[in-house]
Amino acid sequence: MLGVCYYPEHWDEGRWETDARRMVELGITYVRIGEFAWSRSEPARGEFNFGWLDRAMDVLHAAGLRIVLGTPTATPPKWLVDECPDILPYDEQGRVRGFGSRRHYTFSSKTWWRESARIVEAIARRYGAHPGLAGWQTDNEYGCHDSTLSWGPEDLSAFRDWLRHRYQSAEQLNEAWGAVFWSMEVTGFDQVSLPNGTVTEPNPAQRMDFWRFHSDQVAAYDRMQCDLIRAHSPGRWITHNFMGFVSDFDHFKVAENLDLASWDSYPIGFVEKFPFSEVERNRWAETSHPDIAPWHHDLYRGVGRGRFWVMEQQPGPVNWAAWNPVPKPGMVRLWTWEALAHGAEVVSYFRWRQAPFAQEQFHAGLNLPGLDELSPGGAEAAQVARELATLPPLPETRPAPVAFVFDYPSYWATMIQPQGRDFRYEELVFRWYEAFRRLGLDIDVVPPGAPLQGYDLVVVPTMVHVTDAARAAIEAADGMVLIGPRAGSRDRTFAIPENLAPGPLAGLTGARVTQVASLRPGLEQPVTGSVQGGVIRWRDHVTADADVLARFADHGPALTRKGRVHVLHGWPAPDLLEALAAHMAEVAGLQTLPLPSQIRLRRRGDWWMFFNYGPGDWTLPSGFDCLMGGQTVPPQGLTIAQRITG
Amino acid sequence: MLGVCYYPEHWDEGRWETDARRMVELGITYVRIGEFAWSRSEPARGEFNFGWLDRAMDVLHAAGLRIVLGTPTATPPKWLVDECPDILPYDEQGRVRGFGSRRHYTFSSKTWWRESARIVEAIARRYGAHPGLAGWQTDNEYGCHDSTLSWGPEDLSAFRDWLRHRYQSAEQLNEAWGAVFWSMEVTGFDQVSLPNGTVTEPNPAQRMDFWRFHSDQVAAYDRMQCDLIRAHSPGRWITHNFMGFVSDFDHFKVAENLDLASWDSYPIGFVEKFPFSEVERNRWAETSHPDIAPWHHDLYRGVGRGRFWVMEQQPGPVNWAAWNPVPKPGMVRLWTWEALAHGAEVVSYFRWRQAPFAQEQFHAGLNLPGLDELSPGGAEAAQVARELATLPPLPETRPAPVAFVFDYPSYWATMIQPQGRDFRYEELVFRWYEAFRRLGLDIDVVPPGAPLQGYDLVVVPTMVHVTDAARAAIEAADGMVLIGPRAGSRDRTFAIPENLAPGPLAGLTGARVTQVASLRPGLEQPVTGSVQGGVIRWRDHVTADADVLARFADHGPALTRKGRVHVLHGWPAPDLLEALAAHMAEVAGLQTLPLPSQIRLRRRGDWWMFFNYGPGDWTLPSGFDCLMGGQTVPPQGLTIAQRITG
Amino acid sequence: MLGVCYYPEHWDEGRWETDARRMVELGITYVRIGEFAWSRSEPARGEFNFGWLDRAMDVLHAAGLRIVLGTPTATPPKWLVDECPDILPYDEQGRVRGFGSRRHYTFSSKTWWRESARIVEAIARRYGAHPGLAGWQTDNEYGCHDSTLSWGPEDLSAFRDWLRHRYQSAEQLNEAWGAVFWSMEVTGFDQVSLPNGTVTEPNPAQRMDFWRFHSDQVAAYDRMQCDLIRAHSPGRWITHNFMGFVSDFDHFKVAENLDLASWDSYPIGFVEKFPFSEVERNRWAETSHPDIAPWHHDLYRGVGRGRFWVMEQQPGPVNWAAWNPVPKPGMVRLWTWEALAHGAEVVSYFRWRQAPFAQEQFHAGLNLPGLDELSPGGAEAAQVARELATLPPLPETRPAPVAFVFDYPSYWATMIQPQGRDFRYEELVFRWYEAFRRLGLDIDVVPPGAPLQGYDLVVVPTMVHVTDAARAAIEAADGMVLIGPRAGSRDRTFAIPENLAPGPLAGLTGARVTQVASLRPGLEQPVTGSVQGGVIRWRDHVTADADVLARFADHGPALTRKGRVHVLHGWPAPDLLEALAAHMAEVAGLQTLPLPSQIRLRRRGDWWMFFNYGPGDWTLPSGFDCLMGGQTVPPQGLTIAQRITG
Ligand SMILES: [Zn+2]
Ligand SMILES: [Zn+2]
Ligand SMILES: [Zn+2]
Known part of the structure; x- marks a missing residue:
């Protein structure tokens, strides 16, 4: 289903009815509102002014739309900041981060908790039982703009x-x-x-505790909001709209409070944010890289324990990246379908209409700036709505054959102590994910300690501190396991384990790390054996009581196997990574469909959905019947097909 | 005529007479003094000590020199800063910018206005009627060192x-x-x-207002100084020495207070400041780029409503760029002549003698450090003086056939909201200027709203907010008009116009911008039609009710024409820019003389003055008689010629 | 002899005896302890707790080890910082540099002097006469982490x-x-x-004085510590462990207080710190550049007036560079031998055992993290110990034929006023040193004003301010003299000399600098004559009353000679530098042995010690008998040989 983000407070009341009607006509079911509207609802302490919001909710409801209501805590108003400057965050250089944009609060402030509770409760009380209300969104994009950590009194x-x-x-x-x-x-x-x-x-260790502390705070703060909402709004679900590539807090922990996860999908903006090479940035500038959105879909499906939305879907050019091109025609449709393919329950566009004013005036909407006229992205959303109406209901999402274990604390640990400037956890995970997706495999993302039974292959790109639960889950896995460098290299207090890395995984892996090397760009160590290629950026020098499947030139183990557990003792260059993924898929008995770099496949039930991010046509292998689209997938196009089972 | 900047306070009084005599011998008419001499004139509050300055003025006057006296407000002394720390500016990070160099004041401080008025009035009273006094300079280089904006209480x-x-x-x-x-x-x-x-x-919009506010302050502050000076110094003109590539305030507005404009010309230093490529930086390192000084000459001739000086002319290597090479022999002469060619009334060298001490000790002067001995640049200045004495008087400067509309607020707007990291207004204007100058065309620079009648071609590289006056002037133009991307994209409140960009220019252009794309380096969109080449950095996606002269590959309009008004809907790559300039010159009926990249031409009356910035000889086309120099212009040389009218 | 840095406070007391025994078994004579142990020794003001240190010293002494005891002033404890925040330093941006790592004090704080004296005296009193005590180390790595200068009240x-x-x-x-x-x-x-x-x-000039002031403070502070120690610990020597590439204070001045110099040798970490090209960084990433450690050995032998130690020797990968590779096998042995070849009395490894906790947990030790098990570097140290036991005693270090004059104030002067962004004094000196070492020459490093008689060649890469003593020493030199650009360009007050540069060297050189040019990367000025090649980065334009041995293309002097004194008037590109070194060696009558870029030679008495930093074998010229190693030096190997004198 489709949704849209809407800001009634940005437009004359006289336009609301037309807006609502046109949303419904376009095929929209859900409308998210309210998440930045504190100053309009409480222009001065205690002077609540909810009339406008009452009327807006009624208009939207009357048009048949289902409402998602956001708490406005991402934008404390000026009177509150002036009255309570202790709510403001501090940056790492010790400077106050002040009023004038958003997220100007620290999770540490008791005053802020009190004020947040006050406004959340007021809104939950007033709207908790509104007949148009489908669910809630807490705050907005925790952690965005480096707002998780704060360094003040x-x-x-x-x-x-x-x-x-x-x-x-x-x-x-x-x-x-x-x-x-x-x-x-x-x-x-x-x-x-x-x-x-x-x-x-x-x-x-102090830094690691400081990070854990902040992560815990986000979860506790969100739970506080959820508790207040649940008290006043029975029967409605709660979500939070997470941001892409924000790993400063543990999303799995926050989501324990939530009924479903959601995330904000800006595939093109992320091309400038992720550490791609310039060549890749140019290649994917107008389509995004074909794993950027999918990775997050799979991650947040895991975070949401199977349930997720795209709460904000990029509908055209955005305003916040270093460069902001117009997406190629077709991409808004493609991204929407791809989200659905990965299991999104709703794809909600940000935003209904481009704002002609303020910070995001260069951010496209489904309608042109200030106008009742669809933008190119709006027209593509309408197309998706028509397609959805034509097709049979989407099949259920099934468990994938491959699980990736994603571990937020490993991000913190490697940020604190990269040891080599380019050891980036998010990049490691993304590249490994890409390698397996290039084999046509579907992937689930799970937290450390989650049960791993039933997966043919479990991939742990790294896990710096391995808890007892995480170790036990790996031990209990019944498929093949692949682990990367630096795993188990720190204990609970961020010390090197007494038995050296991989610490608790020693028994499972047979490895023992005696030295570690970070390798500057330009240094590459060749690996030969069952897999071939180069190691860059990082190498663990190990002794191994395990089968050595590949070795470095100095005969040091590069890839080892003990029972089901494989360990790659370095950061693989692209050639080695490709060989490794193929090797693991083979030993795991996975059916692969190797794809070119611009094509991706995702299954939903018995639908095989092929997406073409490239500039040329691509033809399906034989053996498929097409439900939507044809055997030849055009640029920025997609085909939904079913295997011919005869 | 020639001038020089002199600091009597830097030298023993016993040397003043010799200095004055040697200036006159060299051929110097004007001497600027006093603009940093507050601590010497008022060593403690109210303890004025003008004796030294009285004597210095008398000595210079007695030698026959005409004096330009600067107010010393660029350098408030330490006792004043200690007493009134509220005059200090703050940087954008909120840190006080303290005493110890210059420009350590904010235009916002009422204390600072009071203290400025006090010292300016004292000096104006004392010297306003001095017989040697020709005119005044207010302060020094407003805005230099990012000193326009300040962020304090x-x-x-x-x-x-x-x-x-x-x-x-x-x-x-x-x-x-x-x-x-x-x-x-x-x-x-x-x-x-x-x-x-x-x-x-x-x-x-807040940022734009903050910038406008500061720009207004500069103009008001300068007017305050001018009013005080005029009250006590009737019959003397007032100027301010603007700096190159400082666009933080509206120079046209400040100049409304002034009798003439002046600027400080450091052609080589600017090579490191302007965003040239490394290849260009190397090419022009020892000569400067051949449009750097000319652009500013034309700009300040416009700012000064026809009248301008070069108040500070680079006389050799400087001290403040990342690298500071020795200019190639001949360049000091060339730059001086080029300033005169563009209409400078006086070219005044900075400085008479290299200071062996303090911040600028690596900055060349006409004399070697501390000595009564000409530097190589001094010898070239002497040569110019001899040449001027030999030649007939320079003809009048005539209006140019081409007008460039330069709009300071467009600089602020694109700095606030570049949307693509490399959308730089100054670079856009400079590259378009270069393209038309490469055709041998003379150019006037005018502010938005200035009358445009009489110009064969009006060029508006962009104008983000188009005022009524600016629109009316464009409409009233009787030549061809060329407008660039992003024109009319914001209204008075920095909102997107209700009719979308180009807002008030919609009727004149027939264009309507529905989407905008910023393009990262490496992305280029080809254009074909009446002009060919690539668009980089920026593209406006438009619908056009106009003739489409060139299109993008997706058939979107690239160059449109409605009546006289042409619009290029993107940032042209060099090939497209060259084609565009040629096309516009042709449709405007301009006589062009295409020049190699290292040669420039500027006319003054019937004198055609050719300048050679390159390493090899260049020969004039036939049909010229030479007044100075020959048919072959040597490297770093110039030729003044007249067309053979027979 | 060998030593090791040990932190008894990091380990259970029960392990001390084993540690001491294993040190002795490995062949270690000296053990440095105590230099960060303030919080353990005085956990709250006046509550001294020296029992642990008493016992540690006794255990080490009992095992036969000689103890070097460090004063703990590099790490003031938290209670002291909380009580006396005025001891904290400020960075150049005016921010307090707080507690939480080390070196968090300013030399300017009187409180800090008082507190330093208190703890130093307490320790000196208690341990000054301990029978195991060999000597003292004051503080730790003055100036490390930019801790010389501070900018607070x-x-x-x-x-x-x-x-x-x-x-x-x-x-x-x-x-x-x-x-x-x-x-x-x-x-x-x-x-x-x-x-x-x-x-x-x-x-x-203010900045130069500010730097001199800080440099003086370091020397005075160190003298204060030395005076207290000497008062309570007669008969023990005192050293300080200087850091590599820290030139913010004058090490020669500090060492006047000391009995011997020592330094901390991290050859691989410095590859990332020194401004090598990326190509060189990759080439030397796992071995270091072959002059990095030797330069410092020669420098600190000079600083120590002939006596120096390596107090901390890198034993494997470190933790603090941008990338930290594992050194190639053999390098720990090679570095140790090379230190001995350059005259080190003791090479002391940092540290006995890798710490599994805190900031340096990625820093290798002679033992694996937390374990009683030698690391690869530990095994190489043991090999050196065995080799030392086998060989005859090392011959005395003799004076070298070449002297380099190293001038710390020239570093400050060129940092304050680079004039060209890449004029780096340390780089200039290093490259000139490298050029002469490539000729197989041994080099002494001496301070300005030191006697230069007896040297065949004296090299002064530059000396910005030439004192009377420095000029007199150069005048009195009886060998050839080579001086580089910018020499004598500033006087005592940082002004340009009245006779222009080279000021006091004018008579000796015959040169006079009229203009200076800094040349951006890509600009190169060819030089022809007795030496050929290019000048980059810097050129002094001079007139010369001297023999001109080489000229620029514009006929300006490039290399001049007056009597014994040669001056190169620019920064030589590699080709010119190589030619220059060869030319100077020839005119100085030096016997050279040109070496490939990866091979170095250092003599100690009649031992010729060859070191191979490259990836391939290298064979000695004929005419040598091998004491250790063979005619063919393997990669990361060394050979000690004597000339066949028959
Ligand atoms: Zn958002
Ligand atoms: Zn100036
Ligand atoms: Zn150290």
């Missing part, structure tokens, strides 16, 4: 509290952090400082 | 006042800024904040 | 005091700084400000 105070609970005594804190090093020992929690502004690098 | 206070006058009520402010977006609404002007230190980008 | 106060002593009156200060320029004059020392946070560049 409120943060220090809250961090000390968190540490008190975790460590109970200064002695245990000192022990956990190795604080004897460089005379960092404290005699009480009130001596703990923030891990910023130091002369050289701060203690990594 | 004084600025916030003054900004709120400025907004009160502009908007009258908070409601109107909210409306103008679209402040409902992201809950930015205020209930009073005392809630307005500065547009810095935000979590993500601040409101662009 | 304590620094301003101390700077004003320093200026009062230097200049006596504001008038003299104004004169020395040329403060009349830009109205910087002050009427008292309390008006002096710090040279940071200015709108454009601050006064260079």
Whole structure:
């Protein structure tokens, strides 16, 4: 189904009815509103002004639309900031991040919790039972604009509290952090400082705790909102719209509070954000890379325990990347269908109409700036609506044969301690995901510790700290397992394990890491054996009590196998990664369909959905009947097909 | 005529007489003094010590020199800063910019206005009627070192006042800024904040107003100085020495107060400042690019309503660029002649003698450091003086056939909202200027709204907000008109016009912009038709009720024409720009003389003056008689010729 | 002899005895301890807890190890910082640099001097006569992490005091700084400000004084520590462990207080720090460049007036560079031998055992993380110990035939005023050193003013300010002298000399600099004559009353000679530098042995020690008998040989 993000407060009331009618005509079912509308609803402390929102909800409901209502906590209004400056966040350089855009609050501020609860409760009370209300969105894009971590006095105070609970005594804190090093020992929690502004690098265990602390705060803050909403709005679901490539907090933890996950899909903007090469950036500038949106769909399907929406779908050029091209004709339709292929329940476009004013005035909408006239993206959305109406209902999403274990704390750990400047967790995972998707495989993304039984192949690109639960899940896996470099290299206190890396995985892998090397760009170490190619960026030097399937030139193990568990002891260059993926698929007994770099496949039930991101036609292999589209998939096109089972 | 910048306070009084005599011998008429000499004239509050300056003026006057006296407000002394720290500016990161160099004041400080008035009046009273005094320079290089904008408490206070006058009520402010977006609404002007230190980008309309506010302040501050000077110094002219490539305030507005414009010409330093490619930077490192100085000459001739000086002319290597080569022999002479060719009344070298101490000790002068001995640049200045003495008087400067409309607010608008990282207004204008100059055309630069009648061709590289006056002037033009991308894309409140871009130009152009694309380096969209080549960086997707002279590959209009008005709907790559310039010159009926990239031509009356920036000889086309130099122009040489009219 | 850095406070006491025994077994003589152990020794003000250190010293002594004890002042503990925040340094942007790593103090704080004296005296009293104590190390790596300069209120106060002593009156200060320029004059020392946070560049003479002031402070602070130690620990030597490529203070001055110099040798980390090209960085990533460690050995042998240690020797991968590869097998042994070849008395590895916790957990040790098991580097150290036991005692280090004059203030001067962005003093010196080492020559490094008699060749890559003593030493040299660009270009007050550069060297060189050019990358000026090649980055335009051995294309002198004194008037490109070195060696009558880029030679007495940094074998010229290793030196290998004198 389709949805749209709408801001009634941006338009004269006289236009609301037309807007609602045209939404329905276009084929839209859901409309999200309200998530930045605090100043309009409470222009001064306690002076609530909900009349406009009452009327807007009624108009939308009357038109037959189902409403998703956002809490407006991403944008505390100026009177509140002036009254309570202690809600403001601080950047790592110790500067206040002030009013004037959004997300100008720190999760550490008790004042902020009190004020958030006040506005959330007021809105939940007023609208919780509105007949047009389908569900809720908490806040907006937690963590966007580097807003998870904050470095102010409120943060220090809250961090000390968190540490008190975790460590109970200064002695245990000192022990956990190795604080004897460089005379960092404290005699009480009130001596703990923030891990910023130091002369050289701060203690990594302290930094890791600081990150965990902030991640915990996001989850607790969201739970607070959810609890208030549930108290006043029974029977409605709650989601949060996560942002792409924001890994500063553990989304799996936040989603424990939620009924379903959602995310904001800006495939082209992300091309400038992700560390692609310039060649790739140029290649994918106007279509996006074919795994950018799919990776997130699979991730958030996992985060949502099977249920997710695209809450904001890019409908044309955006305003916030370094460059913002117009997507190639067809891409808005393709992205929408691809989201559905990966299991999205609703794809909701951002936004109904391009705003002629303020920060996002260069951000396209389904309608041209200020007008009641569809944009090119709007016309493509209408096409999808027509197609959906024509086709039979979409089949159920089935479990994939391959599971990727995604571990937010590994992102924090490698950001804190990259050791090589280009060791980026998100890039490692993305490249491995791409390699398996190029084989035509469907992939589920799961958190560490989730059950792994039933998967033919489990991929763990890395997992810096392996908890007991995570180790047990890997041990209990009944398919093949592939693990990458740096796994198990830190324990719970961010120390090197007593048995060296991979720590708790030693028994499962047979490996023992004695030295680690980060390799500058230009250094590549060749690997030969069952798989061939190069290792770049990172190498673990290991001794192995396991089968050595491939070796470095100095005979050090590169790929080892013990039972089902394979370990690649380095960061694979593209050639090695391709060989590795093929090798693992083979030993896992997976049926693959190798695809060119611009083609992707995703199944939903017995529908095989092929997407063409390239500039030329691509023809399906034989053996398919087409439900939508033809055997030849045109550029920016898609085909839905079923295997001929005769 | 020639001039020189002199700092009597830097040298023993015993040397002044010799200096003055040697200036006159060299052929110098004007000497500028005093513009940084506050601490020497008022070493402590109210303790004026003008004796040295009295004597210096008398010595210079006695030698027959005409004096330009600068007000010393660019360098408030330490006792004043210690006493009144509220005069200090703040950078965008919120840090005080302190004492220790120059321009350490904010235009917003009322204290600073009071103190400026005090010193300016004291000096104007004392020297206003000095017989040696020719004219005045206010302050020094407004805006240099990013000193236009400031972000401190004084600025916030003054900004709120400025907004009160502009908007009258908070409601109107909210409306103008679209402040409902992201809950930015205020209930009073005392809630307005500065547009810095935000979590993500601040409101662009707020930023635009902040820029306008600062630009207005510069003009008002300069007018305050001018009013005081005029009250005490009747019959003397006033100028300000503008800096090159400083566009943070509207120079046309400041010049309304002035009798003539002047600017500081550092052709080689600017090669490192302007966004040239590395290849171009190397090519022009020791000569400068042949349009750098000319562009500014033409600009400031326009700013000065026909009258301008070069107040500071680079006389050799400077000290402030990333690299500072020695100019090739001949360049100091060439630059001087080129300034005269473009209509400069006086070319004044900076400085008489290289200072062996302080910040500019690596900056060449006409004399070697500390010595009474000409530098190589000094010798070239002497040569110009001899040449001027030999030649007949220079003919009058005539109006050019081509007008460029230069719009400072378009610089602010595109800095605030580049949308593509490399959309730089100054670069766009410069490249278009270069293309027409390569055709041997003379160019006038005029402000938006200036009358355009009489020009065969009017070029508007862009104009983001088109005022009524600017639209009317374009409509009234009687030559051909060429407009570039993004024109008319914002209204007075920085909103997208209700009829979409080009807003008020819709009727004149027949175009309507529905989508805009910024294109990353490497993306190029081919254009075919009456002109051929590529579009880079930016494309406006338009529908056109006009003749389409060239199209993109997707058939979208690239170059349109309605009546006299042509619009190029993108940023032209070099090949397209060259074709476009040729096309426009042809349809405008202009006589062109295509020149190689290293040769430029400028006429003054019936003198054709050819300048050779290249490493090899260049020969004039036939049909010229030479007044100075020969048919073959040597490297770093020039020829003044007249057309053989027989 | 070999040593090791050990942190008993990091390990259970129960492990100390085993550690000590294993050290002795490995062949280690010296053990450095204590230099970061303040919080353990004084956990709260006045509560000393030295028991652990008593026991540690006793255990180490009992095992037969000689102890080097460090004062713990590099790591003031948190209670002290909380109590006395005025000890904290400020960065150039005016931000406090806080607790949480190390070196968080400013040398300007009187509180800090008092507290330093307190802890140093307490330790010196307690351990000064310990029978296991061989000597002392003051603090740790002065200047590391940009910790020499600080920009806070304590620094301003101390700077004003320093200026009062230097200049006596504001008038003299104004004169020395040329403060009349830009109205910087002050009427008292309390008006002096710090040279940071200015709108454009601050006064260079002020900056130079600020740097001198800080350099003086380091020396005075170190002398304070030394005085206290000597008072309580008669008969023990004192050293400080200097860091590589830290030139913010004058190491020669600090070493005047010391009995011997020592330095911390991280050859691979420095590859990322030194401005090598990417090609060179890749080439030397896993071995280091063959002059990185040797340059420092020669420098610190000079700093130590003939006596130096390597106090910290890299034993494997480190943690602090942008990338941290594993050194190639053999390099730890090679580096150790090379230090000995250059005269190191002791090579002490950092550290005994890799720490599994805190900031350096990725830094290798002689033992694996947390374990009693040698790392690969540990095994190489053991090999060196065995080799040392087998060979005869190492011969004495003899004076070298070539002297390099290294001048710390020239580093400050060119940092303050690079004039061309890539004029880097350390790079200039290093490249000249490399060129002469490639000829197989041994080199001594001496400070300005040191006697130069007896050297066949004296090289002064540059010396911005030439003191009387430095000029006299050059004049008195009895070998050939080679001087580089910018020499003598500033006087004592950082002004251009009255006779222009080279100022006091004018008579010796016959040169006079009239213009200077910095040349951007890509500009190269060819030189022809006795030497051929290109000049890049910098050229002095000179007139010369001397023999001109080579000229630029414009006939300007490039290489001049007057008597023994040669001057190269530019920064040589590699080809010109190679030709220059060969030319100078020839005219100096030096016996050279040209070596490939990956091979180096260093003599100690009659031992010729050849080191192979390359990937292939290299064979000695004929005429040598091998003491260790063979005629063919393998990759990462070395050969010690003696000339066959028959
Ligand atoms: Zn969003
Ligand atoms: Zn100037
Ligand atoms: Zn160290």
